[in-house]
Amino acid sequence: MNIVVTGGAGFIGSNFIYYMLENRPKDKIICFDKLTYAGNMATLDEAVKNENFKFIRGDIADRKTVYHMFETEKPDVIVNFAAESHVDRSIENPEIFLQTNVIGTSVLLDACRKYGIDRYHQVSTDEVYGDLPLDRPDLFFTEKTNLHTSSPYSASKASADLLVMAYHRTYKVPTTISRCSNNYGPFHFPEKLIPLMIINALGNKKLPVYGDGLNVRDWLYVEDHCAAINLILQNGKVGEVYNIGGHNEKANIDVVKTILKQLGKGEDMIEYVTDRKGHDRRYAIDPTKIHEELGWLPATKFEDGIKATIQWYLDNRKWWEEIISGEYQDYYERMYEKNPALEYARV
Numbered sequence: 348m349n350i351v352v353t354g355g356a357g358f359i360g361s362n363f364i365y366y367m368l369e370n371r372p373k374d375k376i377i378c379f380d381k382l383t384y385a386g387n388m389a390t391l392d393e394a395v396k397n398e399n400f401k402f403i404r405g406d407i408a409d410r411k412t413v414y415h416m417f418e419t420e421k422p423d424v425i426v427n428f429a430a431e432s433h434v435d436r437s438i439e440n441p442e443i444f445l446q447t448n449v450i451g452t453s454v455l456l457d458a459c460r461k462y463g464i465d466r467y468h469q470v471s472t473d474e475v476y477g478d479l480p481l482d483r484p485d486l487f488f489t490e491k492t493n494l495h496t497s498s499p500y501s502a503s504k505a506s507a508d509l510l511v512m513a514y515h516r517t518y519k520v521p522t523t524i525s526r527c528s529n530n531y532g533p534f535h536f537p538e539k540l541i542p543l544m545i546i547n548a549l550g551n552k553k554l555p556v557y558g559d560g561l562n563v564r565d566w567l568y569v570e571d572h573c574a575a576i577n578l579i580l581q582n583g584k585v586g587e588v589y590n591i592g593g594h595n596e597k598a599n600i601d602v603v604k605t606i607l608k609q610l611g612k613g614e615d616m617i618e619y620v621t622d623r624k625g626h627d628r629r630y631a632i633d634p635t636k637i638h639e640e641l642g643w644l645p646a647t648k649f650e651d652g653i654k655a656t657i658q659w660y661l662d663n664r665k666w667w668e669e670i671i672s673g674e675y676q677d678y679y680e681r682m683y684e685k686n687p688a689l690e691y692a693r694v
Contacts, residue, residue: 348465351377351422353407353455354429356386358535359470359569361394363426366573368397375399377420379413380429381406385536389666407451410458417462424580426468427455430504438624441499448503449510456514456522464521466580469511471526473565473590474501478627481563487633488526490588497625508588515586523583525576527591528632531652532569533659537667540599541653544606545660546667548616554607558622560600563629567593568647568655578641589641592632595649602653609657 350367354360355378367376378394380386382404394400403420405412407429416422429451431444452469459467476488477495494509496502514520535542547554575591583589597605600617607614637643647655660667 348374348423349377349420350374350424350426351379351416351420353379353425353427354386356380356382356388356390356402357428358385358532358539359530359572360428361390361534362532362569363428363573363576364391364394364400366570366577368394368400370577372399375401377401377403377416377422379403379405379407379416383431387534387666387670389669390534406447407455408446410454413454413458414461417458421462423465424468425455425459425464425466426470426576426580427452428470430470430507431500438498441503444499444503445506448500449506452507452510456510456518456520459520460514460518466585467511467514467520467522468576468580469508469522469524470576471508471524472501472504473526473528473592473630473632474498474627475505475508475526476630477501479629479631481561481628484631487631488590488592489633490526490590490636497627512586521585523579523585524588525579525591526588526632527572527575528565528567528593528630530567530569530572532656533663534666535569535656537671541602541606541656542660542667544603545610545657546671548607548610548612549660551612551616553618554603554616555618555620556600556603557620557626560598560603560617560619561628562599562626563596563631564599564602565592565631566595566597566602566649566652567591567645568649568652571645571647574646575637575641575643578643579637582641584640589637590632590634591637591643592634593645593647593649594634595645595652596629596631597649605653606657609654 431447476492479486494505511522515522531541
């Protein structure tokens with residue numbers, strides 16, 4: 348099969364490419380990526396050595412380029428990871444998120460209609476459901492939970508999901524959607540919580556924590572996520588949505604303290620900063636459906652996954668040191684410029 352992975356030079360997309368090259372060695376994997384600030388060709392250094400891998404630079408919102416890719420590569424499957432995904436950036440500049448996450452998805456779906464496809468899979472997020480109260484640990488997101496977005500990012504992802512559902516119903520495009528909890532693991536871009544805390548701790552810089560640090564996230568090791576998507580591609584029902592959760596709920600402050608402990612650093616490195624606008628309090632996914640229908644369960648406990656992740660950043664300094672410069676540094680300073688931690692939080 349010819350499998351196109353859009354956004355494959357990013358965090359989850361690149362991990363998925365490596366997972367598929369290892370677990371489906373007879374398939375051809377084509378990475379289609381615009382190489383924005385979060386896309387990094389160095390991430391794919393090992394993939395390009397594989398004869399079953401091909402890289403194409405392109406924007407999913409560019410109809411001409413997408414159609415040309417369909418004509419030349421004749422994909423059987425599209426897995427769409429391509430997205431602007433950082434909540435803070437969406438608050439700062441929503442339009443970019445609408446262009447990539449909504450318009451880009453519509454262009455891919457139109458190409459699927461025009462050229463035909465065996466499966467279009469949309470990689471979405473639990474953030475489309477909004478948030479849950481901290482004092483109701485019995486509540487979880489299911490596939491039937493109403494969409495209730497909190498940020499321009501989550502609104503753009505929910506819009507894309509609705510487009511996917513509409514194209515399936517109206518045009519019979521064979522689609523599936525997965526909504527995952529917070530991923531962590533190798534190649535995670537340094538602006539996200541876990542890699543940012545690891546890198547700042549390694550550099551003996553202050554660790555900026557939003558608000559009271561009690562916001563809860565359900566952490567999913569990225570390899571477990573890749574395995575779930577592969578199962579959906581193989582056995583998932585067309586037209587269905589599958590929630591993928593890690594069963595690893597942790598408050599942000601506890602994640603930060605775990606990282607500091609693993610690195611032998613003191614908690615005095617933590618610096619509480621002004622909270623994010625509209626900051627969701629708790630995410631928690633019920634993955635019963637994917638477990639009962641496809642037999643998937645997360646294989647990695649957070650305690651094991653975070654150790655492996657920290658070790659990866661220790662072993663791959665060159666990868667992240669080259670990223671932390673230029674455009675990212677300018678963005679980082681804009682986001683924290685009103686906080687006293689800034690002069691210590693630079694990386």
